[in-house]
Amino acid sequence: MASKRMIRRETKRVRLQRFEKRDALTTQLKDPSLDIETKFEILDKLEKMPRDSSRTRLSRRCKMTGRKRGFYRKFGLCRNELRRRAMNGEVPGLVKASW
Numbered sequence: 001m002a003s004k005r006m007i008r009r010e011t012k013r014v015r016l017q018r019f020e021k022r023d024a025l026t027t028q029l030k031d032p033s034l035d036i037e038t039k040f041e042i043l044d045k046l047e048k049m050p051r052d053s054s055r056t057r058l059s060r061r062c063k064m065t066g067r068k069r070g071f072y073r074k075f076g077l078c079r080n081e082l083r084r085r086a087m088n089g090e091v092p093g094l095v096k097a098s099w
Contacts, residue, residue: 002066013052
């Protein structure tokens with residue numbers, strides 16, 4: 001199980017998300033018709049935004065335990081929790097492979 005502080009940090013990052021504003025600034029920055037001074041101004045605005053507002057700072061976490069490694073997007077669970085629930089028959093359509 002992930003520590004409580006890590007889960008709180010992740011929820012804080014979700015709250016800080018500003019994808020639209022960040023994407024608009026990056027598209028303006030890539031515009032070749034702008035002069036260098038305006039590009040520096042746009043870059044300053046981008047740098048003044050919170051670091052955690054970046055899309056790459058987010059990670060997917062298990063809904064039950066908060067674990068971020070071994071995460072299955074389809075189920076929203078980590079591998080450990082998925083296995084436990086599959087053994088109990090709580091995941092519809094998932095059966096254990098037997099050879």
